[in-house]
Amino acid sequence: MSRRSTTRTGRPRNPTADAAILQATRAALVDLGWSKLTLGDVALRAGVAKTTLYRRWAGKNELVVDAVAVLFDELELPDRGNLEADVEGVVRQFAALLDRPETKTALMAVVAEATRDEPLRERIRTSIVERQKRLVLQGRARAEARGELPRPATPEAAARNADLIFDVVAGAVVHRTLVSGQAVDAAWVHGLTALLLGGLGAAAGQ
Template identity: 65%
Template sequence: MSGTAAGTGGTGGGRRTGRPRSAAADRAILHATRAALVDLGWGGLTMGEVAARAGVAKTTVYRRWPTKSELVLDAVAALLDEELELPDLGSLRADVECVVQRFAALIDRPEAKTALMAVVAESTRDAALRQRVRQAIVAPQKRLVVLGRHRALERGELTEGPGDPGATVDLIFDVIAGAVIHRLLVSGEPVDGEWARRFTTVLLDGLVATASPGAGHRPEEHR
């Protein structure tokens, strides 16, 4: 699970006093937040409602997350950390297609969809919240790009280029996450197996290759 729920929730950075935080209470609060988002939406979600559903005092919620935006952000970050994985399917192409569909399935869940749209909108007016989005969601999920790239290098499907590997990881993440989120949340179109296949072809082979004759043919996978 991400360090967001247990580490950066609330004001963060300051020295805590008193009893240690309860991991069970953190999990209950984040779960209650996601459930309340499904039932009530962003506008109906309150800290009091979350506290009641989690079986804790409202002050317990506020000590951990001073604002609704921070609470909802960490609830979504925990969901992604717990459920988004990159299985090794034997080829870079198969790995990418799989993670695209898994990421889309999570983002398309009512609680994640509602939360992301609301938090991103709030973050356009709040630089600190925007930074927390990068820390809580973007940075942890880049681990999947690092893992997939490492596997592809070991299989010989990719070669290490002269550029900065970190910048390459950033770019790959931006392309994948940006395309999936735009497809689902802006265009309102599904991310199914066919779309994931075509997207992966563009990502791996490039626009020039996909526009050439026979571009739809899938090359033999590296095993």
């Protein structure tokens, strides 16, 4: 008679519970701020046991990064017909996302903590930055297919190009919204896009 395996693999994660926990984390950040937020408060808001959080996240830093990361996963790059429109569209989306209280509070908090926590900085890179470079790669591939941009000479050049584009766009929007506190209006979006696509000479004529 064959024997059944009695090895336990653990209870699978519940996507509904995960979503409730991440939503509760963002709400707690808005209400309490980083310093007062605790896993106990998040568990209470999400309606789960605190042990449920500890099975999924090692601590507050990791939980907050994941709570922010799912917001950035909402960003999309629909085909608007040309590269200029594609860039302007994603810049407006990104700025609107950063203007949301839960995004603003959570992102500023984790970035501040990451200045003295290298593992947290690495989690931000992998969970947010690297995941969102998909938009650059998607937009670049679409522009190449339209004949709007040349193909990079090597995979290494393509990777460097994607890093630079992401840094320029993300850095500019984050600085404008969270540091300067100024509006990302149509004129600013158009100027940033002109600078990115045409270089300093083109932007100077805007």
